[in-house]
Amino acid sequence: MTVPLLEVRNLRVEFPTRRGTLVALDDVSFSIAPGEVLGVVGESGAGKSMTGAAIIGLLEPPGRIAGGQILLNGRRIDNLPYSELRKLRGREIGAIFQDPLTTLNPLYTVGAQLIETMVTHLPLNPAQARAKAIEWLELVGIPAASQRIDSYPHEFSGGMRQRVVIALALCAEPKLIVADEPTTALDVSIQAQVISLLKSLARDKGTSMMLVTHDMGVIAETADRVAVMYAGRIVEIGAVRNVVQQASHPYSAGLMGSIPPVGRRLERLQQIDGSMPRLSSIPPGCAYNPRCPKVFDRCRVDRPELMPAKDGNLAACWLYAEQGVPRHA
């Protein structure tokens, strides 16, 4: 196995509040190999964005990393001082956010934003950076890039703005992209274009990606592996084909249940009866037990860790306890 580009070990993120400490992420472990795309799915509030924010070091206070490690190329980055981490952001890890209408600064031209990002990280003079910026705009498919470089964000449509955001995230050539629902806010008709752009750019540059999305179709088409999150934990992780077609965890199976047969555009995640518990009231044992169709006694008492399940997937579910010893990290 290749050395992972990113490794997250037993990550725990806490939010101290007046009514006690909320654990937003608990014992989250996964890795991303160079050039690999890891899809992350799960219901709203599962902790997907939180995981991405922890990796780029932009958890919103009072949220903080309370345990575990994040390693990039084998180097710990979760405990770096702010100024060191700043140099990694954009340069080593790029980020793409959900809503392109709000992620660009309205008062600067797209060119100025590209140029300042590149000049911050790369040994370029302003003229070189400008030429590069035009190249990037062409690369992400902005027509007449050499003219549009001096346009302001409001002069672009949503889809075009997300292309600009992609250029901004990639322009300092990071090795990892954290893309948090990059197409959710876009018009359905252009979502596929933007995703395939992202996918092909990542492939060409050999960039790894953590792709958070609600769109199982996107996962099936783009990701190499998938992590399914529930209530601040990863409940299943494995190769995309195995998880989509042969989900081990009852929660993942529920999510995938509604996916239409291959060949049709895949739809949003299926609705599962009930709702995810709030962070302040996660039940004992398996967090999914109140909603699980296969629940049994042990589920209400002990919390399952990730353990080998079907087809080499790892699942946090007691159904697989007999198949092997729980994997301890």
Add this chain to the structure above:
Amino acid sequence: MFAFIISRLLQALPVMLTVALLSFAMFAYVGDPVAIMLGQDYTIAQRDQLVADLGLDQPFFVQFMKFVVNAAQGEFGLSYRLSRPVAQLIVERAPATLELALCAAILALAVGVPMGVYTGLYRNSWLSRFFLTFSLIGVSLPTFLIGILLILTFSVWLGWLPSFGRGDTVNIGGWSTGLLTWSGLKALILPSITLGLFQLTLIMRLVRAEMMEVLRTDYIKFARARGLTNRAVHFGHALKNTLVPVITITGLQLGAIIAFAIVTETVFQWPGMGLLFIQSVAVADIPVMSAYLLLIALMFVTINLIVDLLYYAVDPRLRIGRGKGAH
């Protein structure tokens, strides 16, 4: 751009006419200028002569038109109190007020904006709390009290700064400035602080609130995610986005500074337009009062125009008609 300025000027016209009507009405109906000008002893013939001279026998509308035409030419007649042309009085007094207002505004901006940025960035620091407490004092103490306290401290007890007047002034092409002499500058300090303190605290609180708001936005998060330096994020991206509201308020406040210089000028016996106005009110010197009113209105209108132009410079989204076909 040019069309924009023209349209704003046209919009300003009704405002100015309304103010003109008010000050004319004051002219026509408050006090009896004839009685004031004639003094105690006069004949009916003298009186009728004067009424005819002043055009007071003509219909209201004709009189108003004449007033507007004269006002547009800076012609407001004679001051009842000083028997000198009002325009001349105002031109003499304007530099004092404008210099004072300018210093106060610069003080308010130069100190208020950095304090606002600091308190917005470091919300819980000890210094931020101190600034906020201090700003409460600035907002709640009345101007005259601040002036008196400053005089008491720096003039009476410490004896560092003068308590009244402008100090020595230098006349440059009809503009008497106190900015070029040592005593003139010293004389400016206390009145500027008095006049600018409220605005300073207002601007500080505004910048702070705006900074806090802007720092929560996605584009700031994204700027951080791109690895920009704190300096670039805070002063390039965040501060610039707070400017539009800051410009609005500062513009309005500059108008207010000039208008409310009255109190400060009275406390410091500052020989500006505000003091002139107060002295005129005391004896119902209507020509001076109406000219002052019109002038203040003109300043507000001009400042509003400048504020609009600044918006235009700061925020590209307002530059309509420039777009080369979006999408």
